[in-house]
Amino acid sequence: MFGVFCYIGMSVIKVQHISKHFGSLKAVDDLSFEVQAGQVFGFLGQNGSGKSTTIRMLLSLIHPSSGSIEIFGQSIEKNRTDILEQVGAIIERPDLYPYLSAKEHLQLFAKVRRRKIPVTAIEETLEKVGLANRANDKVQTFSLGMKQRLGIAIALVHNPSLIILDEPTNGLDPQGIADIRELIKKLAIEEGKTVFVSSHLLSEIEQVANQILIIHQGKKMVEGVTKELLDPQKRIVQIKTLNDAGTLQVIVAGSFSNYLLPRKEGIFLKIPTYEIPLLNESLIKAGVSLLGIETKNSLEDYFLQITSNA
């Protein structure tokens, strides 16, 4: 077994030109990216965009049609078992054994590690995900949210260096979502873990990830540092009026036309923050019946903007 020594800046995941075809369907198409040690890497995409297929390829559950995947500098194809010793993952739904308890699940998955997992680690992990009081209850009595928490506990019980979480907030209530968000931050900041988290709940990724990649129809749309992609110097705004067609003509004829975003519905502009008051003023001067200018500078809007252009 090789030891895993991660230092900040080291490439923990290196994906190069991977593709996966299912018959004529291209689920993932020439995807490349890198995840550095200590990062919380947000992997975004709509349902069916290829996120889970990519994650399954990272875990060698699916064989790529082409391309290569390296984790901790080793090929997943050649060093699968060594790599997976240091990886914890949940994949899509939290499917578990209904006839086993939460504690039994952790005992079972602690056993499939080469090093001995102390009993206290099982209790601590259950505590960490808020299931300590239901440790001995069978999973068949659990809600979806509780199963999701248990799935995360299974991913964490062996204290892995890399944690891959596929849609970890699925089925959780707002408090549960906030708890998982805090847990991800804690894992990265306090424990120095590398977290690869996928979601279509973009607001969640926005709050935890320092690097994001947006995938659409199996292809990489954009990748970069979250703060840079959101660009606080520029904001996406939606202009709400009583007459969109007329307003659009005013904008196209004026000096703000360069900021216009192509959208099927509504009027959206990506505009420097300092120019928003000027836009407001010019629209009123032009006699536009303005209902409001809403800033839409969230990752979700960014995501929609990117994917609607695709």
Next chain:
Amino acid sequence: MWSLIQIELYKIFRRPRTYIAFGAIAALIVVIQLGLKIDGDTYAAFLMKDINDTLTVDGKVLNGYLICYILLQLLLVHVPLLVALIAADMISGEANLGTLRLLFSTPFSRTQWVLAKFIAASVYTILLLIWLAFLALFVSMWVFGTDDLFLMKSNYVVLIEQNDVLWRYVGAFVFASFSLLTVTSLGFLMSSMANNSIGPIVGTMSAIVFFTILSTLNIPLFTVIKPYLFTTHMNNWKEFFDIQVNDNNEAIHGSILNIPKIKNSLIVLTLHIILFVSASIIIIKKKDILS
């Protein structure tokens, strides 16, 4: 690997479904034993009706050894169906549940998981057989007592002294374990090809029925392939109860009439087990886990 086997065994014996087969075997055996205990003499008289004029048999014909033989004849045909319930669910059941991806993303190879699952399913099969042996042999010996074993074959009778019987049952049960492990491996192969349990369970049962029919048909075309069908060999545990005779037509103590036939059957069954398990490993290794 040992930890994987432990996990698989733990999962098997935590499921209520596992105990259906144990319960079914117990119920069947107890009902048959009860029936023979109450009306056994009539049954024994029916067995002996054709030879009563030519042969006088002293002692207790309907003893524990004969009861066990009758039970094995009845049950070893049906136990494979009970084995299929678990074996054919081992991989496909996990795929259906969605837990296969959890197992296959642990630091063990798919080959190790498949072998662990097969070994665990085999342990279940052997335990089921031990349960059958305990009820059919030892309980029958306790309830009906022991005496020489008197068997009516198609055109001859076999009389085995009671102190020459027990080891034959040991041999028969060991042979039966190979037969049932062949069924386990077949169920396993079916299981590796599907993502739900029903198909492999029905498929395994159908394959057993289909090949059993081919094995029993005396059509020249099928005669060629018969020696290679596992179903042809599954019931050859009975060979342990065919005994050699000397020139005076007296049974030779401790002998078996056709040892090569038993050896041949064991080889064919073992080859089937190896073939089915190897095919399962190849299929699983190549499979994309999409469930």
